[in-house]
Amino acid sequence: MDSIKNTVAELTEQFNNRMTEFQKELKTSVPTVSSSSNIEVQFNAFRSFVLAALENLQRQVELLSRQADEIEMRTRKKILLVHGVPEAKIETSVTLTKMLSERMQLPELTKDSIHTLHRLGQSNSDRPRAILIKFKETSLRNKVWFSKKSLKGSGVTLSEFLTRCRHRIFQTARQRFGVNRCWTRDGTVVVMGPDGTKHRIYSIADLNSIPSCDGDVEVTPAVVGASPPASAKNSKMSQLRSRRIQKK
Secondary structure, three states: OHHHHHHHHHHHHHHHHHHHHHHHHHHHHOOOOOHHHHHHHHHHHHHHHHHHHHHHHHHHHHHHHHHHHHHHHHOOOOEEEEEOOOOOOOOOHHHHHHHHHHHHOOOOOOHHHEEEEEEOOOOOOOOOOOEEEEEOOHHHHHHHHOOHHHHOOOOOEEEEOOOHHHHHHHHHHHHHHOHHHEEEEOOEEEEEOOOOOEEEEOOHHHHHOOOOHHHOOOOOOOOOOOOOOHHHHHHHHHHHHHHHHHHO
C-alpha cells in the first residue's frame, strides 16, 4: 500500500510539472486574439479533471490502506511484546513463560495458556531481543497487559504488537507530545492534548490536527532598554511628589 501511495503522489507531481510547462509554452505560442485561444480553456478543464481523478484515487488508496491496517491489527490482538528480558544460551517456551509468570505474579500464565512464544529478529549482543507472546485467550492477554505496572523498576516492559504504520505514528506522537502523553490501547494510538482531551489517532493527519504544547502559551520576550509602561511612570512620579511634600 505504501508503494501505491508513493506512485500516486509521484504521478500527481509529475503531471503538475508537465502541465505547468505546457501551459507556459501555450501562452507564448498562441496569440491572445487568436480564435485558438480557447485551447487554454480546454487545457485548464482537462487539467482539473485529471487532478480530481488523481485526488479521488489517492483517497481510495488511503481508505484501502487503512482497512488493510485494521485487518492486520486484528490478527495481532492476542499478541504482546516483552522487552528487556536478558537472553540465555538455552531458552525454551517453558522457561520464558515461568520467568514472566514469576515477575508479573500471574500464576495463570503457564505454557498451556500460550499459543506462541519466541524471540524476534536476530541475536544482538547490545541488547536482548523482544519476546513475542501470542495468548490463546484475549482475556489473559488483557490481564497481563493491565498488570504491566508490576514490572516498574525491573527493566522489563510490555508493548502492543503494532503494525508498521501505527508504530510510526506512535513514535511521531511521543516525539511531539512526550512519552507520558501517548500510549496505546487495543492497538489504537491515544494522545492526550494540551487541554487534557484524549484523542484516538489513526493517521498523521489526525496527529497534526492536535495543537502542540508549544503553541498554548504565548510568551513575549522582554526587550532590553524598553521604556516602562505609562502606569509605572505615573506611580514613580507620584512617589517622587510625595517625597518632596514630606521634605517641605
